Amino acid sequence: xxxxxxxxxxxxxxxxxxxxxxxxxxxxxxxxxxxxxxxxxxxxxxxxxxxxxxxxxxxxxxxxxxxxxxxxxxxxxxxxxxxxxxxxxxxxxxxxxxxxxxxxxxxxxxxxxxxxxxxxxxxxxxxxxxxxxxxxxxxxxxxxxxxxxxxxxxxxxxxxxxxxxxxxxxxxxxxxxxxxxxxxxxxxxxxxxxxxxxxxxxxxxxxxxxxxxxxxxxxxxxxxxxxxxxxxxxxxxxxxxxxxxxxxxxxxxxxxxxxxxxxxxxxxxxxxxxxxxxxxxxxxxxxxxxxxxxxxxxxxxxxxxxxxxxxxxxxxxxxxxxxxxxxxxxxxxxxxxxxxxxxxxxxxxxxxxxxxxxxxxxxxxxxxxxxxxxxxxxxxxxxxxxxxxxxxxxxxxxxxxxxxxxxxxxxxxxxxxxxxxxxxxxxxxxxxxxxxxxxxxxxxxxxxxxxxxxxxxxxx
Numbered sequence: 001x002x003x004x005x006x007x008x009x010x011x012x013x014x015x016x017x018x019x020x021x022x023x024x025x026x027x028x029x030x031x032x033x034x035x036x037x038x039x040x041x042x043x044x045x046x047x048x049x050x051x052x053x054x055x056x057x058x059x060x061x062x063x064x065x066x067x068x069x070x071x072x073x074x075x076x077x078x079x080x081x082x083x084x085x086x087x088x089x090x091x092x093x094x095x096x097x098x099x100x101x102x103x104x105x106x107x108x109x110x111x112x113x114x115x116x117x118x119x120x121x122x123x124x125x126x127x128x129x130x131x132x133x134x135x136x137x138x139x140x141x142x143x144x145x146x147x148x149x150x151x152x153x154x155x156x157x158x159x160x161x162x163x164x165x166x167x168x169x170x171x172x173x174x175x176x177x178x179x180x181x182x183x184x185x186x187x188x189x190x191x192x193x194x195x196x197x198x199x200x201x202x203x204x205x206x207x208x209x210x211x212x213x214x215x216x217x218x219x220x221x222x223x224x225x226x227x228x229x230x231x232x233x234x235x236x237x238x239x240x241x242x243x244x245x246x247x248x249x250x251x252x253x254x255x256x257x258x259x260x261x262x263x264x265x266x267x268x269x270x271x272x273x274x275x276x277x278x279x280x281x282x283x284x285x286x287x288x289x290x291x292x293x294x295x296x297x298x299x300x301x302x303x304x305x306x307x308x309x310x311x312x313x314x315x316x317x318x319x320x321x322x323x324x325x326x327x328x329x330x331x332x333x334x335x336x337x338x339x340x341x342x343x344x345x346x347x348x349x350x351x352x353x354x355x356x357x358x359x360x361x362x363x364x365x366x367x368x369x370x371x372x373x374x375x376x377x378x379x380x381x382x383x384x385x386x387x388x389x390x391x392x393x394x395x396x397x398x399x400x401x402x403x404x405x406x407x408x409x410x411x412x413x414x415x416x417x418x419x420x421x422x423x424x425x426x427x428x429x430x431x432x433x434x435x436x437x438x439x440x441x442x443x444x445x446x447x448x449x450x451x452x453x454x455x456x457x458x459x460x
Contacts, residue, residue, distance in 0.1 A: 025423055026459045028174060029161055030100055031112050031138070035065050048460050061106045071096040073177065073455035081398070082440050083447035085125045092123035094130060094177040098137065107144060114138040118178040128394070129176035129343060132206050135213040137161070137181055156186040159204060164197070164225050165239050165267050166278055167342045168299060168354070175344030178206050183215040196226045203340065218248040221340070230268065239267040245339055250288065252335045253389035253400050254328045257289025261337055272314060276303045284336065291331030297322035297354070314365040324356025324385030328402060335388055337395055345393050346379055347414050348430045349451035352398070355391035358382045375416040381409040383439060390439065399443050408437035427456045
């Protein structure tokens with residue numbers, strides 16, 4: 001409770017940016033887009049501007065903005081789950097369709113509504129975030145409780161996507177076909193350079209039918225997240241946060257119990273351009289059934305962009321570690337829980353999640369042209385504790401660690417090519433090969449995995 005008291009005068013969301021003076025890149029979080037500049041008809045040079053700003057009254061204090069997304073994604077796995085799942089010789093198609101409306105009634109009240117449809121065809125091993133025929137992804141109301149030149153306080157009520165920090169712990173889950181949202185309350189304050197969010201939510205279930213996604217009453221999520229610039233580190237920002245999670249049935253290699261987990265952490269980061277970095281450390285405590293939780297993680301991403309040579313390469317190294325359970329026969333639990341991480345955490349194949357691991361991940365980002373970016377990388381992966389298992393991105397146990405003391409999980413070279421035609425259309429081609437290491441070879445199916453994916457996205 002101490003961290004809540006200390007931070008109550010802050011609050012950690014993104015403070016509103018100045019009203020843009022022209023077109024900006026479309027956002028991942030579509031509610032962050034602002035089209036007020038289109039009041040000036042001379043700035044309407046995009047063929048979709050007519051639906052991005054539609055006045056609802058003569059004074060234009062009320063307006064509506066429409067938008068959406070279409071994503072067509074083909075995936076192919078050879079030896080999914082290292083050969084433990086049935087083979088899939090043809091691959092499968094994942095289709096995502098989203099449509100939203102953003103309605104502003106003056107500066108005080110706002111309604112945002114977004115539908116989603118995720119369809120899967122040809123898939124042998126359907127995963128939970130692959131299909132959701134039609135449902136409400138977001139539906140919230142913003143109440144601007146206070147707005148002045150140096151302070152803004154906004155209460156958000158309803159279903160919403162949330163991303164905190166670099167999305168290591170709380171994300172809208174962009175990689176998978178169906179994104180993650182939350183039902184609840186979010187209070188956002190911006191004051192004296194601080195940006196703070198206070199959250200009280202339940203994650204929304206992903207069900208395959210029509211309008212059947214409900215809040216997951218077996219899980220609750222709450223917290224406070226604060227962000228401020230760092231005066232003595234140029235361009236750097238610091239994040240300080242507390243996050244709480246209650247899961248009625250949490251499954252780890254040790255067993256299944258109720259999990260009440262508290263996380264306290266800090267992050268310091270500097271954006272890409274010259275030297276960039278993203279360092280984060282976190283400690284977790286709480287209860288796992290009759291046992292006590294004591295878990296931790298340290299993450300780093302350090303890069304350097306060479307601006308004066310062809311392709312302006314960014315060379316980077318990620319080095320991350322998260323704790324695993326020390327003794328499955330002891331009721332105390334040391335397995336780290338990444339809460340609600342981004343789906344494609346260690347690559348688009350989504351084979352592994354950030355629990356009980358140590359990894360090294362060198363990457364090169366090559367800007368071949370304004371439209372094309374090539375990113376070769378290699379992931380080296382080990383278990384942090386040889387007494388705990390291997391987990392997937394949803395904190396799901398993929399392979400028990402009780403039968404082997406081997407630590408090395410495997411190596412995965414990856415290659416990604418991004419193409420950006422314009423602000424509306426983009427495409428990606430991705431390939432990875434996972435070489436199974438000694439842990440996989442001694443704990444069950446251990447075939448190497450090939451993954452190929454190609455997808456095209458149109459946003460408006």
